[in-house]
Amino acid sequence: MTGVSDMPRCPVCSATVDLTAVATPPFCSERCRVIDLGRWLDEAYAVPEIRRDDDEEGDGEGMIPPMPQEDDDG
Numbered sequence: 720m721t722g723v724s725d726m727p728r729c730p731v732c733s734a735t736v737d738l739t740a741v742a743t744p745p746f747c748s749e750r751c752r753v754i755d756l757g758r759w760l761d762e763a764y765a766v767p768e769i770r771r772d773d774d775e776e777g778d779g780e781g782m783i784p785p786m787p788q789e790d791d792d793g
Contacts, residue, residue, distance in 0.1 A: 731755050 726735040731751035738744045746752040758764055 726737060727745055728734065729736050729747040729751050730745060731754050732747060734747040734751075736745060736747045741747060743749055743752045746755065
């Protein structure tokens with residue numbers, strides 16, 4: 720049997736979450752799910768940018784070649 724201490728915690732309010740009983744995992748409720756979504760949309764969370772040595776302009780593209788364009792003749 721799984722104890723309460725083994726259960727994951729909601730990333731918003733830290734309540735324990737029974738993943739088999741909630742409809743909104745990993746969140747404990749719809750409210751916490753919407754709060755988390757709002758934080759992403761307000762850019763409170765961010766994925767870190769890793770700068771490359773060959774990125775002279777600082778635009779994150781570096782020496783990556785562009786994607787080939789499809790012909791419209793098709």
